[in-house]
Amino acid sequence: MVKKICGIGAGYVGGPTMAVIALNCPSIEVAVVDISHSRISAWNSDKLPIYEPGLEQIIQQCRGKNLHFSTDVEKHVYEADIIFVNVNTPTKTGGRGAGKAADLTYWESAARMIADVSRSNKIVVEKSTVPVRTAEVIEKILVHNSNGKVEYQILSNPEFLSEGTSIQDLLNPDRVLIGGNDSLKGQEAIQKLKAIYANWVPEDRIITTNVWSAELSKLADNAFLAQRISSINAMSALCESTGADISQVSCVLSKNTKLGSRYLNASVGFGGSCFQKDILNLVYICECNGLVEVANYWKEVIKVNDYQKSRFVKKVITSMFNTVSGKKIAVLGFSFKKDTSDTRKTPAIDVCKGLLADNACLSIYDPRVSEEQIRRDLSMNEIPWENSIMAEAMRFDGTKQVSVYEDVYEATKDAHGICVLTEWDEFKEIDYQRVFESMEKPAFVFDGRNVLDVDKLREIGFIVYSIGKPLKQWQSC
Numbered sequence: 001m002v003k004k005i006c007g008i009g010a011g012y013v014g015g016p017t018m019a020v021i022a023l024n025c026p027s028i029e030v031a032v033v034d035i036s037h038s039r040i041s042a043w044n045s046d047k048l049p050i051y052e053p054g055l056e057q058i059i060q061q062c063r064g065k066n067l068h069f070s071t072d073v074e075k076h077v078y079e080a081d082i083i084f085v086n087v088n089t090p091t092k093t094g095g096r097g098a099g100k101a102a103d104l105t106y107w108e109s110a111a112r113m114i115a116d117v118s119r120s121n122k123i124v125v126e127k128s129t130v131p132v133r134t135a136e137v138i139e140k141i142l143v144h145n146s147n148g149k150v151e152y153q154i155l156s157n158p159e160f161l162s163e164g165t166s167i168q169d170l171l172n173p174d175r176v177l178i179g180g181n182d183s184l185k186g187q188e189a190i191q192k193l194k195a196i197y198a199n200w201v202p203e204d205r206i207i208t209t210n211v212w213s214a215e216l217s218k219l220a221d222n223a224f225l226a227q228r229i230s231s232i233n234a235m236s237a238l239c240e241s242t243g244a245d246i247s248q249v250s251c252v253l254s255k256n257t258k259l260g261s262r263y264l265n266a267s268v269g270f271g272g273s274c275f276q277k278d279i280l281n282l283v284y285i286c287e288c289n290g291l292v293e294v295a296n297y298w299k300e301v302i303k304v305n306d307y308q309k310s311r312f313v314k315k316v317i318t319s320m321f322n323t324v325s326g327k328k329i330a331v332l333g334f335s336f337k338k339d340t341s342d343t344r345k346t347p348a349i350d351v352c353k354g355l356l357a358d359n360a361c362l363s364i365y366d367p368r369v370s371e372e373q374i375r376r377d378l379s380m381n382e383i384p385w386e387n388s389i390m391a392e393a394m395r396f397d398g399t400k401q402v403s404v405y406e407d408v409y410e411a412t413k414d415a416h417g418i419c420v421l422t423e424w425d426e427f428k429e430i431d432y433q434r435v436f437e438s439m440e441k442p443a444f445v446f447d448g449r450n451v452l453d454v455d456k457l458r459e460i461g462f463i464v465y466s467i468g469k470p471l472k473q474w475q476s477c
């Protein structure tokens with residue numbers, strides 16, 4: 001019987017995932033541990049470290065009952081029957097495979113700690129996204145660093161939640177994937193984990209595979225989703241050159257039952273901590289296995305994403321009479337998608353840096369992202385991936401030309417143009433007549449998410465650019 005679960009890593013995955021397990025398994029004690037004191041104290045406070053619709057209610061319901069947040073990592077690992085490892089696995093920034101391979105430093109240190117403190121048999125669950133065959137490495141670390149009396153079963157249980165809808169995704173997942181080895185003990189471990197999910201997930205949605213298939217499926221899943229976004233974005237560029245309308249093309253595609261209707265919205269590009277990192281990781285694995293053509297195929301998905309961001313920046317600059325130097329541009333939305341405060345790899349960073357490199361003055365408004373986070377993101381010099389066409393912009397630090405506002409009307413006042421970079425619902429409700437009256441003329445809107453009512457904006461007097469849409473009025477000015 002599983003009595004205690006420990007989740008290592010209290011981030012965007014660890015926090016919500018463990019909370020939903022606690023909610024659905026009241027007889028199990030769930031401890032979420034992290035080496036970051038600030039993160040844990042935020043989880044124990046009224047201001048949670050991440051924003052997700054529905055999360056706060058679950059935390060209020062379970063925290064202090066069967067859900068605990070703690071920095072006492074060793075104690076909770078020692079006591080747990082099952083340990084979920086939810087630590088970050090970013091792209092390596094130095095050494096062999098830098099810029100592509102997954103950095104497993106955090107995972108390795110978690111595994112060494114587990115081996116150090118464990119005195120009873122454990123099931124160790126890979127929740128983080130990892131390269132295929134990581135379980136093998138983890139097993140070696142665990143086995144070679146324990147006293148020989150503790151047995152480990154490693155399961156791969158990748159997480160498919162999407163930020164912004166993570167609570168709904170966790171409460172009602174389309175699938176739960178558990179990979180384990182073929183041995184009797186491996187199969188027993190799979191059944192134990194399956195029994196936990198079966199408390200709220202219908203059994204036919206729980207898929208079991210071997211470990212390597214589970215590990216690779218997660219990378220494949222993200223690669224396919226990102227590929228679909230790059231495909232529709234590539235089409236949006238062609239629409240702009242031909243007079244076709246990407247919304248109409250998307251609508252036609254969405255009616256094809258073989259394709260399905262999701263992930264067909266053209267935009268300024270995908271972001272988030274996972275898509276680019278996981279594709280680069282996939283590319284690296286392909287290269288290590290001599291599959292150059294396959295590696296190059298997946299690289300193109302990221303290249304198109306970079307192209308889409310740089311195309312957007314170029315469009316803003318060329319439309320505004322070939323320069324944005326000294327012009328105030330209001331940026332609406334900074335998180336990588338709506339309903340999350342996460343800004344990791346948000347397209348807003350590259351777009352803002354591209355505009356700053358042309359000397360624009362940016363006034364940024366996002367309903368959930370703090371000024372501190374925006375300034376940190378814009379001052380960071382990220383290492384560009386090997387083929388990045390955004391490399392120049394990414395090195396640019398122009399935070400002095402940036403103001404951050406808490407009010408959308410302040411942010412847009414006296415602006416020459418507006419760039420919508422996140423699809424927050426509230427942007428549809430703005431009084432654009434009022435905004436127009438307070439702006440410099442001609443007043444431009446660049447809708448990087450195709451969420452605004454273009455006809456209405458044009459009626460008011462704005463010059464509007466939306467991704468993949470006919471530019472009739474646009475060209476005439």
Ligand code: NAI
Nearest residue numbers: 009010011012013034035036087088089106110128129159
């Ligand atoms: P995150 O960066 O928000 O959280 C990771 C946490 O692990 C941090 O709080 C860090 O302090 C902690 N940590 C690192 N090493 C530790 C150690 N040795 N002991 C204790 N705590 C440690 O990362 P996030 O977004 O939660 O992602 C975690 C994993 O889940 C990654 O592999 C990611 O690829 C994967 N994933 C992420 C999704 C997302 O939407 N963010 C969705 C599905 C999978």
